[in-house]
Amino acid sequence: AQEGSVAANPQAEDEAYVCPVTAGSSQLNLDFDTGSADLWVFATDTPSSESQGHNLYDTSSGQQIDGATWDITYQDQSGSKGVVFSDTVVVGGVTATSQAVEAATSVSTQFVQNTGSDGLLGLAFSSINTVQPQQQTTFFDTVADSLAAKLFTADLKKGEAGSYDFGYIDDSKHTGDITYVDVDNSQGFWGFTAGGYSVGDDTSAGGDSIGSAIADTGTTLLYVPSSVASAYYQNVDGAENDSSQGGYVFPCSNTLPDFHVAIGSGVFTVPGSYINYAPTDSSGSTCFGGLQGGDGQSLSIFGDIFLKAHFVVFDQTQDSPRLGFAPQ
Numbered sequence: 001a002q003e004g005s006v007a008a009n010p011q012a013e014d015e016a017y018v019c020p021v022t023a024g025s026s027q028l029n030l031d032f033d034t035g036s037a038d039l040w041v042f043a044t045d046t047p048s049s050e051s052q053g054h055n056l057y058d059t060s061s062g063q064q065i066d067g068a069t070w071d072i073t074y075q076d077q078s079g080s081k082g083v084v085f086s087d088t089v090v091v092g093g094v095t096a097t098s099q100a101v102e103a104a105t106s107v108s109t110q111f112v113q114n115t116g117s118d119g120l121l122g123l124a125f126s127s128i129n130t131v132q133p134q135q136q137t138t139f140f141d142t143v144a145d146s147l148a149a150k151l152f153t154a155d156l157k158k159g160e161a162g163s164y165d166f167g168y169i170d171d172s173k174h175t176g177d178i179t180y181v182d183v184d185n186s187q188g189f190w191g192f193t194a195g196g197y198s199v200g201d202d203t204s205a206g207g208d209s210i211g212s213a214i215a216d217t218g219t220t221l222l223y224v225p226s227s228v229a230s231a232y233y234q235n236v237d238g239a240e241n242d243s244s245q246g247g248y249v250f251p252c253s254n255t256l257p258d259f260h261v262a263i264g265s266g267v268f269t270v271p272g273s274y275i276n277y278a279p280t281d282s283s284g285s286t287c288f289g290g291l292q293g294g295d296g297q298s299l300s301i302f303g304d305i306f307l308k309a310h311f312v313v314f315d316q317t318q319d320s321p322r323l324g325f326a327p328q
């Protein structure tokens with residue numbers, strides 16, 4: 001049975017975390033994304049006007065899947081599209097033979113400009129993979145039956161390398177018990193129900209329920225209902241929701257309160273320091289919040305700001321999928 005571990009390296013400001021992956025004969029740094037289900041890469045087929053500065057997947061090592069294409073648009077309106085090869089993909093020593101590697105023939109400017117990422121490795125459910133006419137499986141689904149245990153874990157960290165482990169739980173990576181909650185994968189995501197929340201010294205997480213949420217390593221920030229974001233920033237002097245800046249900003253001189261949320265039988269805390277995401281300009285006077293209100297979406301997105309404060313288990317060992325959360 002297979003098991004393995006790969007480093008999760010933070011990009012600037014922890015905007016994303018990229019991991020070394022071998023696809024065929026090519027070494028790439030991919031953004032592992034539990035919010036999508038395509039493994040797509042910058043490749044020798046990508047126009048050179050779009051691929052400068054990126055490591056490229058050499059398609060000559062793969063077998064092209066005849067007639068297969070893909071096209072993906074993410075919530076931030078970035079996206080890419082292309083053709084599909086079958087090749088061997090290795091992540092932390094775990095080998096997927098005949099893995100669909102989606103080679104980009106077009107990539108949006110956000111990806112072109114982010115030369116730290118050579119593509120994405122989707123870890124959501126294969127039901128939302130975009131390959132047509134025959135849908136393909138994610139890396140995890142491709143190797144699932146060969147793993148010692150049908151699960152992977154995410155141990156992202158603030159400002160330093162963390163890890164993704166496949167096929168086992170490394171108990172040295174978490175303190176305390178793992179709290180498990182049921183997953184609703186009907187939308188293809190690692191969906192769960194978040195309970196009440198609280199702010200600062202009140203660790204009760206007794207407030208209104210946040211409701212439906214997804215665990216999404218490919219989203220930088222923590223998006224909650226607008227009422228929850230508003231209640232949080234009432235505690236931050238000078239905070240304002242500035243649409244021209246894209247959300248809540250505040251004077252960087254603030255010491256931000258912690259954010260506590262009930263999930264299952266546990267209460268999980270995001271330290272206030274994690275919610276001081278980054279200065280909005282070089283003067284460093286105004287800072288952008290790591291906790292933001294959703295744009296009217298009914299779904300909260302527990303992105304890296306939340307995930308990097310915890311050890312998270314993405315578990316398909318049971319009859320139905322579940323998520324596990326533990327303090328690190």
Ligand SMILES: NCc1ccc(-c2ccco2)nc1
Pocket residue numbers: 016031033035036074075076078110111114117120218219
């Ligand atoms: N949640 C999926 C996702 C991941 C990364 C990106 C991205 C855009 C530019 C650089 O990276 N967009 C969306």
